[in-house]
Amino acid sequence: MNIVVYIKAVVDPDKAKNDLDLAKGTKEDKLALIINPYDKQAIEAALQLKEKYTGKVTAVSLGSDLATDKILRDALSLGVDEGIQISNDDFESLSSYSPALGTVLAKAPVDDVDYYITGREAGDDNQSITGASIAAALDVDFVDNVDEVEYNDDETLTLTSRWDKSELKGTYKQKPLVLSIKDTANTPRLPSFKAKMQAKKATLKHFKVSDLPDIDVARIKAIADRATTINLAKPEVASKETVLFNLNDDENAVSELVADLKKHSIL
Amino acid sequence: MGQDTIYLVTTTGDTADVEALQAVAQANFPEKQTRLVVFESNADKVENLKTKTANTVDAIDFLAISGLDYPDPNVLGKAFVAYFKNVDTPLILLNSSRFNNAVAARIAAGLTASIVTDIEQPTIDGTNLIVSKKGYSGELKRQVQLDMNGGIVLTVNPLKDPVKLPTDKDTVVQNIASEVVVTLPEDATYTLTTNDQDLNLDNAEVVVAGGRGLKSEAGFKELYQLGKIMNAAVGASRPVVDSGWADSSLMIGQSGKSISPKVYFAFGISGTVQHTIGIENAKCIVAINSDKDAPIFKLADYGIIGDAKAVIQQLVTSKVSN
Numbered sequence: 017m018n019i020v021v022y023i024k025a026v027v028d029p030d031k032a033k034n035d036l037d038l039a040k041g042t043k044e045d046k047l048a049l050i051i052n053p054y055d056k057q058a059i060e061a062a063l064q065l066k067e068k069y070t071g072k073v074t075a076v077s078l079g080s081d082l083a084t085d086k087i088l089r090d091a092l093s094l095g096v097d098e099g100i101q102i103s104n105d106d107f108e109s110l111s112s113y114s115p116a117l118g119t120v121l122a123k124a125p126v127d128d129v130d131y132y133i134t135g136r137e138a139g140d141d142n143q144s145i146t147g148a149s150i151a152a153a154l155d156v157d158f159v160d161n162v163d164e165v166e167y168n169d170d171e172t173l174t175l176t177s178r179w180d181k182s183e184l185k186g187t188y189k190q191k192p193l194v195l196s197i198k199d200t201a202n203t204p205r206l207p208s209f210k211a212k213m214q215a216k217k218a219t220l221k222h223f224k225v226s227d228l229p230d231i232d233v234a235r236i237k238a239i240a241d242r243a244t245t246i247n248l249a250k251p252e253v254a255s256k257e258t259v260l261f262n263l264n265d266d267e268n269a270v271s272e273l274v275a276d277l278k279k280h281s282i283l
Numbered sequence: 284m285g286q287d288t289i290y291l292v293t294t295t296g297d298t299a300d301v302e303a304l305q306a307v308a309q310a311n312f313p314e315k316q317t318r319l320v321v322f323e324s325n326a327d328k329v330e331n332l333k334t335k336t337a338n339t340v341d342a343i344d345f346l347a348i349s350g351l352d353y354p355d356p357n358v359l360g361k362a363f364v365a366y367f368k369n370v371d372t373p374l375i376l377l378n379s380s381r382f383n384n385a386v387a388a389r390i391a392a393g394l395t396a397s398i399v400t401d402i403e404q405p406t407i408d409g410t411n412l413i414v415s416k417k418g419y420s421g422e423l424k425r426q427v428q429l430d431m432n433g434g435i436v437l438t439v440n441p442l443k444d445p446v447k448l449p450t451d452k453d454t455v456v457q458n459i460a461s462e463v464v465v466t467l468p469e470d471a472t473y474t475l476t477t478n479d480q481d482l483n484l485d486n487a488e489v490v491v492a493g494g495r496g497l498k499s500e501a502g503f504k505e506l507y508q509l510g511k512i513m514n515a516a517v518g519a520s521r522p523v524v525d526s527g528w529a530d531s532s533l534m535i536g537q538s539g540k541s542i543s544p545k546v547y548f549a550f551g552i553s554g555t556v557q558h559t560i561g562i563e564n565a566k567c568i569v570a571i572n573s574d575k576d577a578p579i580f581k582l583a584d585y586g587i588i589g590d591a592k593a594v595i596q597q598l599v600t601s602k603v604s605n
């Protein structure tokens with residue numbers, strides 16, 4: 017079974033909020049880059065598929081060489097078999113606001129893929145569109161918000177998708193299939209020290225967007241240019257007056273709070 | 284640019300859902316024609332929606348998908364893509380929710396349209412549309428510029444202030460039979476996980492939520508007793524769910540629910556953005572935390588510095604009611 021898992025390098029949110037140049041990508045710092053937290057469950061789902069049915073997991077990451085090198089090695093240390101870097105040097109940006117993203121990712125050169133897996137969203141742009149975009153480019157079915165996976169003996173999967181107020185469950189026989197995995201679907205494993213050391217020495221495959229098969233770079237660029245981030249800033253927060261009680265030096269703190277809430281018709 | 288019309292897409296026939304969309308359209312695009320595109324299989328709801336929206340939109344298209352009686356995102360996505368295939372560069376709005384974002388993503392991908400989810404404040408600037416969106420779960424705010432010479436799909440957050448809707452439109456109603464072929468897994472089941480009749484995180488006026496500061500499953504479970512007394516729904520932070528003290532359906536935040544109760548009690552919750560993004564629309568926030576520097580106090584209207592368990596117990600024994 018061939019499984020592709022797409023992973024994205026994001027700037028650690030704690031670092032992004034304190035250094036907008038990192039968040040904007042005008043400055044790059046390897047130490048600030050982490051694997052998108054939502055992709056950890058996607059990797060885990062891919063590894064569980066491989067362990068259940070035997071096969072190969074390829075991680076694909078689009079971005080700068082520095083960023084994809086770091087996170088692909090993280091993925092390898094977890095048990096992923098191969099890493100493919102796709103550099104977006106041909107573009108100023110390839111954002112998740114544009115359908116061009118899926119068009120490019122779908123061209124990752126891996127043969128006979130059974131499952132394409134993504135995380136539910138990326139922690140930096142919170143878009144949750146990548147899986148749909150890839151599925152449309154490949155013209156295959158897509159199951160998203162997958163919160164539970166049952167591995168059947170005939171290599172079909174019974175998947176439960178959970179939404180805000182509803183749940184869908186069904187057995188999917190068709191392949192290839194694109195899945196996007198919720199971050200509550202499983203508990204990601206941790207790498208061993210030895211695996212980490214081995215991953216450091218591994219060789220990654222590298223492609224430029226223009227190297228990918230059957231790609232119309234000019235068209236992709238035209239589509240990508242229709243959506244651009246023009247500003248990224250800290251949100252204004254209205255400072256709030258907090259009415260504070262302290263239970264440590266006021267034994268009536270709770271009843272005072274309740275009285276205040278009742279007075280203001282909050283309770 | 285075929286954007287004299289704005290398309291309002293709903294995956295439910297709920298009038299509240301439709302009104303929220305109309306309000307966004309009216310507030311931000313008052314000069315555009317509005318066309319409502321509805322998937323709803325329940326005939327009563329269709330009639331109800333027709334009555335309620337009469338004269339407030341320019342057109343309603345009811346999309347019927349034969350063989351589909353619940354909203355499957357793949358089938359809906361295909362049906363909407365087929366519907367929009369012949370519209371030149373459509374501007375499409377849905378209300379933001381997990382489910383709608385998933386449908387929106389499919390529509391945008393199928394139409395090669397730009398997409399931004401969970402946006403606010405769309406404004407037209409020449410041939411561009413500029414929208415605001417939270418980045419890094421709310422740590423940062425982003426503005427995205429979208430060229431209206433291409434299709435655009437947006438999921439929009441509800442407006443904070445009410446807007447008066449027009450009442451003088453001649454609404455043209457059409458029933459459209461979608462030709463999309465319904466392919467679902469043979470054993471597919473669809474379940475509604477929240478029942479509007481029961482008290483839950485979506486409809487409760489009071490929510491009592493607990494975090495890691497409650498220390499144990501037993502500590503967390505005391506919230507249920509408090510919930511009963513206060514007529515409140517119980518919510519949880521992520522570590523509570525990850526530790527197995529509560530079901531994931533109780534989780535509030537980026538990976539869980541966004542809620543809008545009248546009052547939200549946070550017991551032993553630190554207040555990271557991934558959690559607080561889910562309580563932005565709570566009218567009043569009450570934080571109980573032993574650490575006076577906990578970030579949650581910055582957002583709170585009321586707070587008690589102290590042991591969360593002790594506060595829960597006092598609230599239970601004093602039988603505080605709502």
Ligand SMILES: Cc1cc2nc3c(=O)[nH]c(=O)nc-3n(C[C@H](O)[C@H](O)[C@H](O)COP(=O)(O)OP(=O)(O)OC[C@H]3O[C@@H](n4cnc5c(N)ncnc54)[C@H](O)[C@@H]3O)c2cc1C
Binds near residue numbers: 495553
């Ligand atoms: C991609 C991603 C998505 C996420 N999504 C979500 C999400 O949807 N929802 C969510 O909640 N989190 C989410 N998180 C996790 C989030 O970042 C925080 O880790 C989490 O919200 C913290 O939960 P907590 O406040 O219960 O625990 P902690 O941060 O550990 O805080 C515990 C608090 O309890 C207080 N405390 C300790 N003892 C007591 C006591 N005796 N009495 C009173 N107070 C006490 C402490 O002072 C502290 O403030 C996400 C994280 C990531 C990376």
